[in-house]
Amino acid sequence: MSDNPVIAFGRWLAETPADWPDAAWQAAHRAFIDIVAVSVPGAAEPVTLRMFDTVARWGAGPSTAIxxxxxxxxxxxxxxxxxxxxxxxxxxxxxxxxAHATAVLAPAILALGEQEGASGRDCLDAYVAGLQILGRVGQGVNPVHRNRGWHATATVGAVGAAAACARLLRLDAEQAGFALSIGTSMAAGFMSQFGTMVKPIHAGLAAKAGVMAAAMARGGINAGLHTLDGRTGMTRLMVGPDYEQLRDGLTHVEHGQTLRFETEAVGDPLLILSSGLKVKRFPNCGSAHRAMDGLLELKDRHGFTAEDVAEIHVRAPVSHLNNLMYTDPRDPLQAKFSLEYGLAVALIHGGCRLGDFEGDMAMRPDVRALYPRIHRHPVDKAEGEFPTEVEVRLADGRRFETRVRMPVGSLAAPFSMDDYWAKFEGCAAGAMPGDARERLRAALERLPELGDLSPLMAPLGFTSPAAGARDRA
Incomplete structure (x- = not known):
């Protein structure tokens, strides 16, 4: 293999056989169940409605808009x-x-797969391969890339989606490398968009970039081979001019993020198994989940209520708290990036659901009344070095503490299949007609055996109540 990551990753995509371990196929299958579930209600969100209205005038085609x-x-x-x-x-x-991997990879794979007549197994294979390259590129630029404000879902995601689509199109090694390189030219997105409509659009832009990059490469468009590690490549432009100093000075490595691109053993370990995905228990920023898990654990164990709580203290890595930038959220988008809102809702209701991020829910007086009792304590350590600590002090003087290293939904506390299907039902119920929901679930269950995607995409072609109301207006 070449030590040039564009070449090495392109060769790996083209030459690696689709003989993944059974556990990898199963993990990819579960990822599609989860992402389809959250996409159904996500299609009715204002940002998605406006995005569809924007692109619909650009022409029809073969791929379903959910x-x-x-x-x-x-x-x-x-x-x-x-x-x-x-x-x-x-x-x-x-x-x-x-990064949010599946929100980028699956939409690109499904859109291109529907166009190309791909099988369900083809799509799962593209997902495993695309996730591997998405992870390898991320390890070469993180943690600094994201810590400096780049939204890796949009940047690294564009390259990962290009990899998945190159795999789906069965591009040769040179074409696959060009697809990755073209993807770097569409990689963009800042964390300053968090709490706005543009943040979720980042995932869509990266998915679109993957489809286009692979199609361009198949069409004979070539690209530079030093766009990841060259003098003006991703490392020096999107990590920083001090990239080499940072790389050589690393003393602590998490998630394989060495600021080096792994070009010798691209597929070993297989990241879908060794790292896995963090599936979300709650519909808000994952940086809040360890604290929310900890609070609910203490609440369940000791039986206190919101009225009993005098103070909640959260000690967490500064990177997590930086992502949760809204201490006084005023709308649903801001509430998703608020530690205070997530903890207050969990304390009052014993959980956090989609309905908690609708309309004026962020302005509920009972929730807002808890904010002064919630105290942040940033710790200047990486998430793997320091577990989130939650301390609850009750009005009667009792204190309870817990430490959470990994959230529910991670490899440390994985979802069961019942959990996946419960999440699916919770997302789809009320968001799509019952008959379509039943057909969708049946198709998702059989995804690895589908000869093409029509049984899956047909029920996803329903018209949501929100879209229908907009059409009638």
Whole structure:
């Protein structure tokens, strides 16, 4: 293998046989169940409705726009469906890339797969391979890339989606490398968009980039081979001019993030198994989940209520608290990036659901009354070095503490299949007709055996109540 990552990753995509371990196929299958589940209600979110209205005038095509009763050209379907997948912030996280992986990969794969007549197994194979390259690129630029404000879902995600689509199209090694390189030219997105409509659009833009990059490479468009590690490549432009100093000075490595691209053993370990995905228990920023898990653990164990609580103290890595930038959220989008809101809702209701991020729910007096009792204590350590600590002090003087290293939904506390299907039902019920929901679930269960994607995409072609109301207005 070449030590040039564009070449090495392109060769790996083209030459690696689809003989993944059974556990990898199963993990990919579960990822599709989860992302389809959250995309169904995500399609009815205002940002997705507006995105569809924007791209629909650009022309119809072969690929289903979820929840709109319409088909678009594959790049535009990937853009709309990627936005829907990330709109609720209920989609999974992937630590090696510090990105929302499936919200980028699956919409690109499904849009292109529907166009190309791909089988369910083809799509799962593209997902495993695309996730591997997404992770390898993320390990080469993180943690600094994301800590400096780049939204890796949008940046690293574009390259990972290009990898998945190159695999799906069965590009040769040179074409696959060009697809990755083209993807770097569409990699963009800042964390300053968090709490706005543009944040979920980042996932859609990355999915669209993957479809387009692979199609361009198949069409004979070539690209530079030093866009990841060259003098003006991703490392020096999107990590920083001090990249080499940072790389050589690393003293602590998490999630394989060495600031080096692994070019010798690209597929070993297989990241879908060694790192896994963090599937979300709650529909808000994952940086809040360890604290919310800890609070609910203490609440369940000791039986206190919101009225009993005098103070909640959270000691967490500064990177987590930086992501939760809204201490006084005023709307649903801000509430998703608020530690205070997540903890207050969990304390009052014993959980956190999609309905807690609708309308004026962020302005509920009972929730807002708890904010002064919640205290942040940033710790200047990486998430793997320091578990989130939650301390609850009650009005009667009792104190309870716990430490949470990994959230529910991670490899440390994985979802059962019952959990996946419960999440599916919770997302789809009320968001799509019952007959379509039943057909969708049946198709998802059989995804690895589908000869093409029509049984899956047909029920996803329903028209959501929100889209229908907009059409009638």
């Amino acid at each position: 929840g709109f009763g319409a088909k678009l050209a594959a790049p535009w379907a990937a853009l709309v469906n990627g936005t829907a997948a990330h709109a609720l912030d209920f989609d999974d996280n992937f630590d090696p890339a510090k």
